[in-house]
Amino acid sequence: MRLWGSGACGSLSDLVAEGTAPCDFVLTPTLSVGYPRPEPYWRGAMDKLRLLDEAYLPLVTKPSRYTGSFLHAARKDPSKARVRLLLCFPDLYEIGMSYLGLKILYHIINGRPDGVAELCFTPWSDMERLMRAEGLPLYSLESRTPAREFDLIGFSLQYELSYTNVLTMIDLAQMPLRTKDRREDDPIVIAGGLCTVNPEPLAPFIDGFVIGDGEEVIQELCDLMAERRETRMPRAEVIRRMGAVEGVYVPALYAEVKNPFGYIAREPLPDAPAAKPRFRYVASLLPEYYPERPLISPTEITHDRLGVEVMRGCTRGCRFCLAGYMNRPLREKRADEVVKEVQCGIVHAGWDEVSLLSLSTTDYKQLPVVLHELDRFTNEQGVSISLPSTRVGTLAPSVAEKIGQGRKGSITFAPEAGTQRMRDVINKGIDEAELEYSVKLARDQGWGGIKFYFMIGLPTETDADVDGIADTLRKSQEWAKGGNKRMHFNVGLSPHVPKPHTPFQWEIQDDMDTLKRKIDRLKIGFRGMSTVRLKWREPKTAFLEGVFARGDVRTADALEEAWRMGARFDGWSECFDFDLWMRAFERIGMDPSIYLRPRDLDEQLPWDHIRTPVVKKFLLTERAKAYAAALTPDCRDHACYRCGAPCFTPKARDGRHLSLQLAPGQGVEPKSLDFSIPPEVTGADITTRIEELKAKPIEALLEDVTAPPGPPVKAATPPAPAANGNGKGNGNGNGDGDGREFGRRRRVWPAAARGPQASRYRVVYEKAG
DSSP, X not given: XXXXXXXXXXSHHHHHHHOOOTTOOOEEEOOOOOSSOOHHHHHHHHHHHHTIIIIIGGGSSOGGGGTOOOBTOOOOOGGGOSEEEEEEESSXXXXXXXXXXXXXXXXXXXXXXXXXXXXXXXXXXXXXXXXHHHTOOOBOTTTOOBGGGSSEEEEEOOOGGGHHHHHHHHHHTTOOSSGGGOOTTSOEEEEESGGGGSOGGGTTTOSEEEOBOOTTHHHHHHHHHXXXXXXXXXXXXXXXXXXXXXXXXXXXXXXXXXXXXSOEEEEEOTTOSOSSOBOBOOSSOOGGGSOSSOOBOSSXXXXXXXXXXXXXXXXXXXXXXXHHHHTOSOEEOOHHHHHHHHHHHHHHHOOSEEEEESSSGGGOTTHHHHHHHHHHHHHHHTOEEEOSOBOTTOOOHHHHHHHTSSOOSEEEEEEEOSSHHHHHHTTOOOOHHHHHHHHHHHHHTTOSEEEEEEEESOTTOOHHHHHHHHHHHHHHHHHTTTSSSOOEEEEEEEEOOOOTTSTTTTSOOOOHHHHHHHHHXXXXXXXXXXXXXXXXXXXXXXXXXXXXXXXXXXXXXXXXXXXXTTOOOTTSTTTOOHHHHHHHHHHTTOOGGGGGSOOOTTXXXXXXXXXXXXXXXXXXXXXXXXXXXXXXXXXXTSOOOOOSOOTTSHHXXXXXXXXXOOOTTXXXXXXXXXXXXXXXXXXXXXXXHHHHHHHOHHHHHHOOSOOOOOSOOOOSSOOOSOSSSXXXXXXXXXXXXXXXXXXXXXXXXXXXXXXHHHHHHOOEEOOOO
């Protein structure tokens, strides 16, 4: 069924007369047009796409969103490729072009001789109305090929409130919304990203979901699509074969069953290849995954800088954090590879800022080495280095000095809770002494402001815990006094939304009235703080996010109904219409608040059939520890807690050997590792290499050949016993020997007010001297 904009959107002239106010149209079903489209129809659509720049784009806001004129794009002819993939991001161009994961997949597929990948983003409402009025199909930006001409259409799901945009793009591609209605020659539609931990709200619309990392899965799916094209494989067989790929969940292979509580769960059909689709991960962050020439947008995007991933995963174990549990095991990129990627990206792109990306970059144990090696290059090029977020208590003075060079705006900390009890409940692992240390360090380094992120609505939270947020800011103001600048504080407040596959997946979510009361309480608490600015997410937004985060397949009907009523860009405050959503739920006879209720510990949950890195037994243990306010220290510095992540599998072992850093409890058992020096490498070679890195680190890293061994060079200190990243003081950033220039492991903490966690667990890695 084809959907058109209602009202006067019947022609181009009518559209111009109507105006382009965002998110103000309603879709109504009209005459159905069969699939595939007749040849004259497609010829007319292609002719219109050729006239896009001259006839249509001048009529919409920010036409550069739809031109595809970014630099370093892969300009291939889709008609000559064996497999064609359209990578779709269900949000605006400015948001999607800032996402590194999309660029990684784009680089991998276009690196195949037989493959082509192109990009597509959700058009803003004025462009959508124009496309519907003029019959323009959704198209790829590079070659302006209609989306329906591709073999595979892939969506990146990062936020629950972008689901309506997925439906918009499928419909603009002139395909049936639901998988059961699609024809034999329609593309296969897949989705990946963090939201696939509970794919059920989108299950009727997506053919397959990729669970976990996509670097290897996407290659296997492309091989399957190429085979489909060559052998004319039936669509049903493609779907069945796709379900056999490790890391892919195909809803059509699983039956819907109602649990005793009245909610829909999934069980595998007799011919399903696996009882539980297992998540997929890559063992190492290989250099070939990342482009040397990054895509550059001609127009400004949200994060207009070079993003370089330094680490994937996190072992801190914050009990609310889905990304931390979903991205296990922890994998670190080699320091020399990070340096090379930064240098290549800056040379080819010309950005003046580099962001070192990970869930917690200050936990990247080779960070001091990377900053030391990049120091000369960034100073010569006028490039600043930034971190997306800084964990409280882990920022060494030398690191703070490097990331603050050139720009002294704001630095970001995320204490998450205002009292020590609540921080222990969520296993944040920081105390007030660490927070004081971080604020004073920011003050002494000359930062002009601090961004704090807090959460409300966490399990066991009381009014005293809410008041603790205001008390924390009051203390921070006192700690910040005495600097050269008057420091300002921006406080971001987010309602807690329990996520699947976390220890809090069984908990109740605070209703909107409770959240409003807590926000009002904080407004009163912040009165009189002239240097503090408070912002918060609306409880209505959190309500809808919670419905789809833990919803079953029945929420798909509400999603489609709200989309037909005009819901678009629900993550944008100017487009979000809560009343529209409530009417949509009412039309299908559903009470959305039932998905915010607490879940029974023995209940079969709608997402239980998805196998993620952590097992349910571990999650239950962490939930019990949360109610006891008991900490689970970082497994890198302590024993393995058997969470279920494949840290001791052969796949992880192979990946660990490629890294300069191996932390205890990660990768493989330490006693099984081979740290012997290759016979052709002598102690003199190691000493010479260390002296070269000290003398000219940038030039030495750029050289890809090893100098022939020469006479021993007298070193200031004895040579390291090994060059494998685990010896003492070997210059790789993780040693604990004496006298090395960098990589020394020290306990660094303020002499006063040392907390129990600070003295027991906190270890800061910084460059000596």
